[in-house]
Amino acid sequence: MSEKKVDETTGVETTGHSWDGIEELNNPLPRWWLWTLYATIIWGIGYTILFPAWPMISGATAGVLGYSTRAEVAARITEHQERNSALVEELISADLAALMPSNDLHRYGVARGRSVFQAQCSQCHGSGAAGAKGYPNLLDDDWLWGGDIENISLTVAHGVRNDTDPDARFSEMPAFAEILGDEEIESVVEYVVSLSAKDFDTALAASGQRVYAENCAACHGDDARGDRELGAPNLADAIWLYGGDRETLEETVRYSRYGVMPAWGQRLSDADVRAVSLYIHSLGGGE
Known part of the structure; x- marks a missing residue:
């Protein structure tokens, strides 16, 4: 068994570790720190016994007290639902x-x-x-x-x-890139622009009006104000879902749009x- 080393200056035993000739003193830990450590260990053991703690295959240990934050939240939700049940029933049957x-x-x-x-x-x-x-x-x-x-x-x-x-x-707009030529698409876009803007090419818009009448009016209407039965948007009010500049309108005409909204009733x-x-x-x- 090796002999314990003692620092000559302090008279305190060393750990045997040395860095650049500096020995590490083996001073005992402060009493208050040790008692705090022991207390936290005891508290931790007690907590794992009283409350849900250790993860298992399909859950966790329930704890002696059987406390559950999930159950507490569920109880509050149930309480809230019971308190408002009359209003909920009235809301479901009311003429909004x-x-x-x-x-x-x-x-x-x-x-x-x-x-x-x-x-x-x-x-x-x-x-x-x-x-x-x-x-x-x-x-x-x-x-x-x-x-x-x-x-x-x-x-x-x-x-x-x-x-x-x-x-x-449900509504679906055709992708007119497969139906119209480039010049026709350019002209019908100019006509749509003319419905709500002041700066447009009059001759090109006039040509586009004919294209519109033959291909678009059936859904958007002769006046381009849309049809709610078909879900066809109003093209004359300067309100655009994807944008009303010429580049965006051309993209819409060429490739169509197909936005989807979930059925929230499910x-x-x-x-x-x-x-x-x-x-x-x-x-x-x-x-």
Whole structure:
């Protein structure tokens, strides 16, 4: 057994470690630190006995106290649902179009709908519902299928152009690159531009009007103000989902657009669908 080394200056035993001739003293740990360490060990053992702690194959040890944060949250949700059950039933059966903003049920529906919108809809339509390129602005009065509360609710419930709900709103514009020539596409784009802009080529727009009448008027209407039965947008109001500059319009005409919205009726409760529809309608753009 090797003899313990003692530092001559301090008289304290060394660990035997040396760095550049500097010996490490083997001083004992402070008492308060040791007692704190022992206390935390005891506390940790007690915690793993009392509360859920050790991960198992299909869960974790339940703990002697049987406490669960998940159960606590579930209890609070249940309590909230029970407290509002009467309002929920009333919301489901109410005529939403007849509800006035001063009505308590209207205020409850809008408040609930705001929460649903922020959790489920704001990712596409924006936190303020102003939309983005390819995602409709819900604050204006430009609606493909109608902005009254019934139509908003129908769109929310069944979605748009999805393949999961047979009642989804559905419209499809042809890709005219396979139908029209380059000159025809250029002219019809110029005609569409002329409907809402002051700076356009008159002769080219006149030529495009003939192309429009033969290929586009059947859906967008002779006056280009759209058709809500078909989900065809108004081309004369300067409100554009993907952009109204010539380059973007040409891309739309050539290749079409095909935006998809989920059928929220398959993911949300009836109360949530009606509440978020009420909230969207209350934003000012609803008719």
